[in-house]
Amino acid sequence: MTSHEHDHDHTKPPSQLELRVKALESLLVERKIVEAAALDAIVDAYENKIGPRNGAAVVARAWVDPDYKVRLFADSTAAIAELGFSGLQGEDLAVVENTPAVHNMIVCTLCSCYPWPTLGLPPSWYKAAPYRSRVVIDPRGVLKELGLDVPADKEVRVWDSTAEVRYMVLPERPSGTDGWTEAQLMELITRDSMIGAGLTKSPVKAQ
């Protein structure tokens, strides 16, 4: 067992779900189908190591290095691997670019497919029925509900992750960031901006 704080109250009895999962794990470990230490390592990887900071690093690099940006669009998987990010649910990555003319949005209407190596595991709202059902039929309504103002004359391009390619948005670089380092730029790049459900922070707000 890991030593992190459990978020359940030890004075409350465990829920039916918790007991069921505990029983299942116990059974699978006993039968030597899974190893408990491996389960710990997997949880640790996705809680602490693999997350949207990876994607932010890719975005910041593309903003400051035009040659990298060319490579990123020529072969996203290879370019992202240059920064050390690769693997499960990202074996085939494709970055799509926001421009003054186009706003991109990513969804998996059928389940929850998402580029794990660059963004980590998806947030609950991305995996739930409201986003999955609405973003394809009313993307602008979804943007409005999320508080984004996308001009009517801008194209909204929706990417449904039905196949094994995993998409990530390259948001537009905010103005007022000339000469910023990649580390500084990364502070402006939100997870939602790489899904297309949000925008990057502005330099003024970030201070």
Place this chain on the structure above:
Amino acid sequence: MNGIHDLGGMHGLGKILHTPDEPVFRSEWEGRVFAMLLSVNGVGHVNTDEFRHSMERMEPAQYLSVSYYEHWLHGLETLLYEKGIIAVADLDAKLAQIKGNDACQ
């Protein structure tokens, strides 16, 4: 299958319930279910397509109302039983044993 999971274009499923931030796993059990599936997927027990299909076969009202990782738990259990890796009776017995142990504390 023309299942409940094929949600694109449906109306009336409610507000987005967007959160700016949330923990990766909201309870410990979610992380364990996630990790168990990853441990049996692609190593010779199940493949990703079977796993997706197992969740698609959830009872539709359940699919829409339970939390995300309950889909995973349902799918994982379904596949383990269908492939004869464990039996329902085995899990029932283990559950009874664990409840018995907890009651003793």
Place this chain on the structure above:
Amino acid sequence: MPIVLTSDMVAGALKTGHSTRVDVAIEPRFKVGQRVRAKNLQPLGHTRLVRYVRGRVGIVETDYGVFTLPDTMAHGNIPTPQHVYRVSFTSHELWGPAADPKNSYRVGLWEDYLDPASDMAP
């Protein structure tokens, strides 16, 4: 024989993943730029052919290469390798004449999900 994933294997396994690409040279049926129609299939089993594109006409934008087919992988681990295409659809095509023409859609579709469409408007 299934293997047991042990903790020392985890980092490598996550970094490698499970690609479903198949390294086999198969002639693609469709070309980039070609108009295609998503088939009106109603399978009882697993598919990634979303209902909202069935019967609809789009344009092939990209050929992603050869992958296993989920419809047969989910039922017996049968690969049926084939090309997967990115197809773009207009909003009017998918959602009718009242849809916002400034919205557009891209969907990944396996070759078995597609038929050629004529160059004439449907």
